[in-house]
Amino acid sequence: MTTAQDSGNHDALITGDELARMPDHELTELIDGRIVALSPTNTEHGRLEFKIGTLLNAIVSTHNLGLIMVGEVGIFTRRNPDRVRGADVVFISHEQYERRTKTRGFLDVAPELVVEILSPERPDTAQKVVEYLAIGVRLVLVVDPPARTISAHRLNEVVQLYDERGGVPCEDALPGFNLRVAEVFKI
Numbered sequence: 001m002t003t004a005q006d007s008g009n010h011d012a013l014i015t016g017d018e019l020a021r022m023p024d025h026e027l028t029e030l031i032d033g034r035i036v037a038l039s040p041t042n043t044e045h046g047r048l049e050f051k052i053g054t055l056l057n058a059i060v061s062t063h064n065l066g067l068i069m070v071g072e073v074g075i076f077t078r079r080n081p082d083r084v085r086g087a088d089v090v091f092i093s094h095e096q097y098e099r100r101t102k103t104r105g106f107l108d109v110a111p112e113l114v115v116e117i118l119s120p121e122r123p124d125t126a127q128k129v130v131e132y133l134a135i136g137v138r139l140v141l142v143v144d145p146p147a148r149t150i151s152a153h154r155l156n157e158v159v160q161l162y163d164e165r166g167g168v169p170c171e172d173a174l175p176g177f178n179l180r181v182a183e184v185f186k187i
Contacts, residue, residue: 002099006110010046013032013033013034013081013082014030014033014034014035014059014076014082015033015082016030016076016079016082016083016084016105016106016108017102017105019035019074019082019106020104020105020106021100021105022041023052027039027040027072027082028086029081029083029086030083030084031083031086032081032083033054033081033126034081035049037064038086038121039121039122040121040124041096041117041119041121041122042119042120042121044062044093044146045088045117045119046123048117048143048145048184048185049070049071049115049117051090051111051135051184051186052071052088052115052117052143052179053068053070053088054057054088055179055180055183055184056089056091056113056115056174056177057067059144059174059176060091060174061065061179062140063175063176064094065091065093065094065117065163065174065175066091066092066093066094066095066096066112067090067091067092067094067097068090068091069087069089069092070088070089070090072086072087072088073086073089073090073105073107074086074105074106074107074133075090075107075111075114075132075135076106076107076108076135077131077132077135078131082114083131084106085116085128085131085132087111087114087116087128087132088116088117089114089115089171089186090107090111090113090114090115090117091111091112091113091173091174092107092109092111092112093112093156095149096109096110096111096112097109110132110135110136110138112137112138112139112140112173112174113137113138113139113141113173113174114137114139114140114172115140115141115143116128116129116130116140116141116143117142117143117155118142118144118145119146120141121131123124125142129142129153132161133153133154135175136186138154138155138172138173139152139153139154139173139174140153140154141153141168141170141172141179145185148163148164148181149161149162149163149179150162150168150179150184151157152168152169154172162181162186163181163184164181164182165181166179166180166181167179167180168181182186
């Protein structure tokens with residue numbers, strides 16, 4: 001279960017840059033200036049995160065399109081007070097990556113693609129999707145392991161749901177890529 005905590009002073013807000021400099025911030029997000037501890041994910045979540053990252057990296061590295069990042073990648077979704085969300089899988093083009101203002105710390109530019117994997121330990125995925133789209137992420141994929149589906153979220157568009165019979169078109173965020181749902185869930 002997600003629980004809120006901060007550095008001792010319940011009125012003190014911190015910035016995303018301050019969080020990035022803290023030595024023990026691995027399983028946290030920053031919500032409106034307050035640290036929120038996250039529970040570790042289950043093994044299925046970790047396996048799916050790795051699998052999706054691997055599938056994305058196959059096309060990204062072959063065509064030198066940018067970077068794939070996994071493992072609660074910190075992304076600023078709001079400033080003053082700061083909000084930093086941890087994304088399961090991220091694709092960011094070289095061009096967009098070069099626009100960031102910090103060489104260390106969290107992403108302060110929107111990646112083109114974010115993937116979130118639903119899990120009981122992380123109940124606020126819907127809110128994260130809204131935040132990612134608001135900062136300019138082109139495509140947010142939400143993976144539902146029990147249903148074996150992937151939903152595709154784009155700003156001002158109807159959410160599209162895909163099952164193992166098809167693939168998720170990702171052209172708008174990752175040229176030349178269609179994520180085969182069955183491949184994601186294949187063991």
